[in-house]
Structure formats: C-alpha cells, structure tokens
Amino acid sequence: MYGLAIVIAAAGLTLASPGIGSAEAASAGPACSGRKVKTVAFATGELRIYKSRRYACAITVSKRPGVRQTMAVTIQARGSRTARDSGRFTYRAGPVTVYALNRCVRAHGSVGARNASTGWILC
Numbered sequence: 001m002y003g004l005a006i007v008i009a010a011a012g013l014t015l016a017s018p019g020i021g022s023a024e025a026a027s028a029g030p031a032c033s034g035r036k037v038k039t040v041a042f043a044t045g046e047l048r049i050y051k052s053r054r055y056a057c058a059i060t061v062s063k064r065p066g067v068r069q070t071m072a073v074t075i076q077a078r079g080s081r082t083a084r085d086s087g088r089f090t091y092r093a094g095p096v097t098v099y100a101l102n103r104c105v106r107a108h109g110s111v112g113a114r115n116a117s118t119g120w121i122l123c
Contacts, residue, residue, distance in 0.1 A: 031095040032057030040109070042116040047073070047109030051122060054101045059094035060109030066090055072110045077103040078120065 034052030044064070050057040058075040071093035072086035080103070083096040098105065104123040109116055 031059045031092065032097070038118060038121060040116040040118060042109075042111075042114050044114040045071070045109065045111035047107055047116045047118070049075070049105070049107050049118065049121070051100070054099060055097050056100035056105045056107075056122065057095050057097045058107040058109065059092050059096075060111060061092045062089070062111050069112050070110075071112075073107070074109075075105060075107045077105050079103065 032048075032050035034050040034055065034057060036048060037051045038049040040047040045060055045062045048059050048061060056075060056077065058073050060071050060073040062069065062071065068088050068090050070087070071089045072084065073094040073096055074082050074084045075096050075098050076082040077098045077100040080098055083098050085094050085096050087093070093109070093111075100122065104120040105118075106120050107118045
C-alpha cells in the first residue's frame, strides 16, 4: 500500500513538472501578447518587440535553435527600470514585459557576441 502511494505520487510529479523538451515546445507558440511592432535582425538572431494597449514586451530569438548559447534581452519604458532576461538558452531569451502606456520604450537583444538595439521607439 505504501509503495503504491509512492509510485502514484512520483507519476504525478513527473506529469506536473516540465520536461526537457517542454520548454522548447512552449517556445514554438507566441511568447508575448499584443501585436508585433518591430523586428530587428542581426547576424545571430532577431530582437522582436510587441505592444498591447498598456504593455510592451521583447524577446530575442536565435537563428540556430537547439544550440545552447548565451542570450539576453532587455526592455525599458522611459522613466522606468529595465526588465532583463539573460542566460544560456537553446531558443530564446525572454519574454520581458514593462508597463508602457503612453511611454517610449527601448530594447536590446544579444545572441552570442552579436547584438541589436532599437533606440527609443513607440513614442
């Protein structure tokens, strides 16, 4: 009886916890809400900026998905702090979101040693 409870609990944890491939499967869908307003391509990836009514969101996507490499994305609304996501990812960095109702935003993304920035946009 006790052994059966352990097996059932372990099976539940396996189903509830994300697997190695689930992050990659989730990355195939849309990462940010709103409409895409700008895409800045660079040698190793793309910086994508989305805007909904109140929020701006950014992601950096690698041109070589599946290869673990250093990536980063930042977004800042004018007068606010910067939101950042960085690390070693296989597909994308982000999403990062800031409150941007009636504010300009700027974003920066990098994959490996290459990067791109937008300057102030959506003003």
